[in-house]
Amino acid sequence: MSTGRPTLADVAVAAGVSVSTASLAFSGAGPIAAATRDRVLAAAADLAYPGPNPLGQQLRTGRSGIVGAIFGDRLRRSFRDPVSIQMLDGLAQSLGAHDIGILLIPSEAGDVPPLVAHAAMDAAVVVLCNGPDDAVVAALARRGIPVVLVEGDLGAPTERDGPAGRVPASHPTARVGIDDRRGTEALVRTLRALGHERFGVVALPFGHDRRLGEPDPARDPRSGYLATRRRLAGIADAGVVPEIVIETPASLVEHGRSAGHEILSRPDPPTAIIALSDLLASGVVLAARELGLRVPEDVSIAGFDGLDLPWLAPDVLTTVRQPLAEKGRQAGEAAIALIAGVPFPPVILPVQYEQGTTTAAPRAASHSNG
Amino acid sequence: MSTGRPTLADVAVAAGVSVSTASLAFSGAGPIAAATRDRVLAAAADLAYPGPNPLGQQLRTGRSGIVGAIFGDRLRRSFRDPVSIQMLDGLAQSLGAHDIGILLIPSEAGDVPPLVAHAAMDAAVVVLCNGPDDAVVAALARRGIPVVLVEGDLGAPTERDGPAGRVPASHPTARVGIDDRRGTEALVRTLRALGHERFGVVALPFGHDRRLGEPDPARDPRSGYLATRRRLAGIADAGVVPEIVIETPASLVEHGRSAGHEILSRPDPPTAIIALSDLLASGVVLAARELGLRVPEDVSIAGFDGLDLPWLAPDVLTTVRQPLAEKGRQAGEAAIALIAGVPFPPVILPVQYEQGTTTAAPRAASHSNG
DNA sequence: CTGAAAGCGCTAACAT
DNA sequence: ATGTTAGCGCTTTCAG
Numbered sequence: 001m002s003t004g005r006p007t008l009a010d011v012a013v014a015a016g017v018s019v020s021t022a023s024l025a026f027s028g029a030g031p032i033a034a035a036t037r038d039r040v041l042a043a044a045a046d047l048a049y050p051g052p053n054p055l056g057q058q059l060r061t062g063r064s065g066i067v068g069a070i071f072g073d074r075l076r077r078s079f080r081d082p083v084s085i086q087m088l089d090g091l092a093q094s095l096g097a098h099d100i101g102i103l104l105i106p107s108e109a110g111d112v113p114p115l116v117a118h119a120a121m122d123a124a125v126v127v128l129c130n131g132p133d134d135a136v137v138a139a140l141a142r143r144g145i146p147v148v149l150v151e152g153d154l155g156a157p158t159e160r161d162g163p164a165g166r167v168p169a170s171h172p173t174a175r176v177g178i179d180d181r182r183g184t185e186a187l188v189r190t191l192r193a194l195g196h197e198r199f200g201v202v203a204l205p206f207g208h209d210r211r212l213g214e215p216d217p218a219r220d221p222r223s224g225y226l227a228t229r230r231r232l233a234g235i236a237d238a239g240v241v242p243e244i245v246i247e248t249p250a251s252l253v254e255h256g257r258s259a260g261h262e263i264l265s266r267p268d269p270p271t272a273i274i275a276l277s278d279l280l281a282s283g284v285v286l287a288a289r290e291l292g293l294r295v296p297e298d299v300s301i302a303g304f305d306g307l308d309l310p311w312l313a314p315d316v317l318t319t320v321r322q323p324l325a326e327k328g329r330q331a332g333e334a335a336i337a338l339i340a341g342v343p344f345p346p347v348i349l350p351v352q353y354e355q356g357t358t359t360a361a362p363r364a365a366s367h368s369n370g
Numbered sequence: 371m372s373t374g375r376p377t378l379a380d381v382a383v384a385a386g387v388s389v390s391t392a393s394l395a396f397s398g399a400g401p402i403a404a405a406t407r408d409r410v411l412a413a414a415a416d417l418a419y420p421g422p423n424p425l426g427q428q429l430r431t432g433r434s435g436i437v438g439a440i441f442g443d444r445l446r447r448s449f450r451d452p453v454s455i456q457m458l459d460g461l462a463q464s465l466g467a468h469d470i471g472i473l474l475i476p477s478e479a480g481d482v483p484p485l486v487a488h489a490a491m492d493a494a495v496v497v498l499c500n501g502p503d504d505a506v507v508a509a510l511a512r513r514g515i516p517v518v519l520v521e522g523d524l525g526a527p528t529e530r531d532g533p534a535g536r537v538p539a540s541h542p543t544a545r546v547g548i549d550d551r552r553g554t555e556a557l558v559r560t561l562r563a564l565g566h567e568r569f570g571v572v573a574l575p576f577g578h579d580r581r582l583g584e585p586d587p588a589r590d591p592r593s594g595y596l597a598t599r600r601r602l603a604g605i606a607d608a609g610v611v612p613e614i615v616i617e618t619p620a621s622l623v624e625h626g627r628s629a630g631h632e633i634l635s636r637p638d639p640p641t642a643i644i645a646l647s648d649l650l651a652s653g654v655v656l657a658a659r660e661l662g663l664r665v666p667e668d669v670s671i672a673g674f675d676g677l678d679l680p681w682l683a684p685d686v687l688t689t690v691r692q693p694l695a696e697k698g699r700q701a702g703e704a705a706i707a708l709i710a711g712v713p714f715p716p717v718i719l720p721v722q723y724e725q726g727t728t729t730a731a732p733r734a735a736s737h738s739n740g
Numbered sequence: 741c742t743g744a745a746a747g748c749g750c751t752a753a754c755a756t
Numbered sequence: 757a758t759g760t761t762a763g764c765g766c767t768t769t770c771a772g
Contacts, residue, residue, distance in 0.1 A: 031742090036741080036742080053764090055490055059765080064425060103472070311652065312681070432764070
């Protein structure tokens with residue numbers, strides 16, 4: 001041992017056994033006499049040996065015991081959103097049960113962070129991805145790291161080998177998502193049944209190029225975040241063409257508030273506003289209150305997610321609840337399966353419409369042209 | 371190469387150079403002819419070699435490139451608190467600049483998570499600690515992992531070798547905190563200058579045994595979270611003995627709301643309520659509104675942190691602002707210094723009183739006994 | 741049940 | 757500027 005921290009070899013010498021036996025004493029992965037084990041552990045305690053060095057184990061076993069969690073945004077923004085947090089909590093639960101750690105990788109606006117390219121991990125969970133040509137997913141695939149896509153997809157396998165051509169169809173991949181398209185559709189149908197005909201939409205970001213305002217008409221509708229696209233598709237499925245859509249740079253109360261002002265300050269605003277997240281919706285509620293509009297008498301407002309929003313009291317937001325922690329747990333299970341080389345079939349979790357106090361029948365007959 | 375993923379040795383063979391030269395081509399840590407390097411990189415591209423295996427690097431260099439971030443609470447709670455998030459964001463900034471990853475380690479109520487005992491990390495940032503006898507810190511010290519204490523301390527070196535005796539004074543340790551004691555004192559002095567004499571306090575958790583209600587009088591005042599203790603000390607420094615103190619299990623709006631109800635429903639409630647965090651304070655504001663009390667006319671409410679609370683509009687919370695991201699950045703710098711073997715002197719960041727709309731002079735003469 | 745030997749993939753002296 | 761050599765600390769066949 002001479003210098004530095006003691007190693008397994010030092011312990012073996014001190015205990016008068018071979019290194020392999022000492023290893024067994026710690027791992028329990030093989031037959032060993034109780035007396036021998038105790039002797040080894042005693043020697044370890046003597047030397048203040050803190051247990052097998054994980055670096056040695058990892059190289060030997062080829063496993064780091066780490067799963068990367070990659071968020072398509074910087075922490076400050078992602079993590080102010082309880083949606084990411086609850087998902088992460090579920091993820092920590094299922095991975096923690098297997099003693100697997102979570103390596104936090106914020107990824108600013110679609111770049112490929114060095115950690116994605118170089119950090120040791122056995123699998124990665126990518127929380128938002130930009131469709132078939134996501135550079136982060138491509139980088140992981142190149143490294144042979146299994147990928148779990150949460151709320152994302154890579155398109156049909158045939159597309160993947162196209163010009164982007166970066167994720168071979170054979171690469172271990174799993175998908176965990178929610179049925180947000182049909183959830184949004186159900187929500188909008190309920191609003192129509194109440195008599196609403198004129199809708200405004202406050203949307204989640206369309207893609208990594210985040211902005212606040214009406215969407216760029218020149219943008220490719222086939223690119224960008226799939227969650228946003230699916231929820232917009234759900235609105236269309238319900239037969240609604242919104243009078244106005246405001247894209248926001250992130251799911252945050254303040255952006256919902258700005259968008260709400262934008263929509264509700266218009267001469268003849270829509271009678272119902274659908275926000276694609278609860279945080280955005282609650283910002284719209286605040287904007288309405290600030291403009292002296294009563295909710296839901298003057299305007300109906302609905303969200304998506306099913307968060308607890310105690311500060312909206314006495315109002316309770318009408319929303320579509322998604323099982324956030326369960327989504328994270330499933331993502332963790334998917335990662336564990338892929339690491340073990342077992343395929344993990346796609347999971348689509350159900351969502352549920354929840355009536356609150358922020359939606360009601362529109363006040364009076366509305367007219368579609370001012 | 372035969373089977374499996376290619377290694378540096380395969381690349382070397384393909385490029386017709388030695389392994390060490392191939393290594394140099396990737397690391398750039400030594401002299402190499404441009405032509406040779408290009409040849410190596412070309413061979414690597416040919417073999418679809420994704421770059422040096424981090425596991426090999428790590429064993430060889432003895433560095434994992436990972437810093438553990440340990441929160442004294444489960445994710446669900448910690449991460450709903452923007453305070454933790456902004457700190458984490460700052461941490462990610464400074465560590466990210468050195469390509470160091472953050473391993474997320476939630477630690478339920480003071481236990482020692484397996485990851486703390488076994489995961490590879492070059493240093494650890496412990497966000498709340500329970501004073502001199504914190505088991506997590508002791509476990510890290512045993513492993514020889516440098517520790518950065520955020521908002522924590524281990525007491526005087528002499529104490530450390532006491533009965534707990536688990537963190538040798540020589541263990542590489544750094545401290546990053548804020549001047550919360552004096553910040554709270556300044557806040558309370560301002561309230562007193564306005565004429566307030568009767569105070570209620572909504573406190574952060576006292577320790578890992580979290581509860582809602584009046585603090586257990588039997589508890590040892592010398593144990594538990596130091597941030598809570600310091601802020602309470604600041605109140606005392608200002609010459610105030612609160613009429614009532616409510617301890618909360620976490621810094622969350624709903625707990626502030628419960629505590630607010632508890633205090634404000636009393637027969638003759640205090641004229642000023644000091645919450646030890648903004649989230650708690652905003653819950654108290656909600657409780658006041660629900661009880662039909664006007665803020666600040668009927669009751670003054672102040673917080674601590676300096677968060678953006680858009681949904682409190684039109685009110686702006688009176689608070690003491692702390693530099694959260696900077697705290698995280700400093701913690702990151704401290705970790706980097708300790709990893710390099712350089713001592714990092716303790717950092718106490720300044721805080722600043724910020725007047726909002728939730729505090730004012732008390733309504734009328736108050737009487738201290740009903 | 742225990743020991744000997746091999747090697748995971750890489751980097752860093754040192755020698756050329 | 758390149759090659760040779762020697763491990764980092766551990767687990768895991770395989771013999772005994």
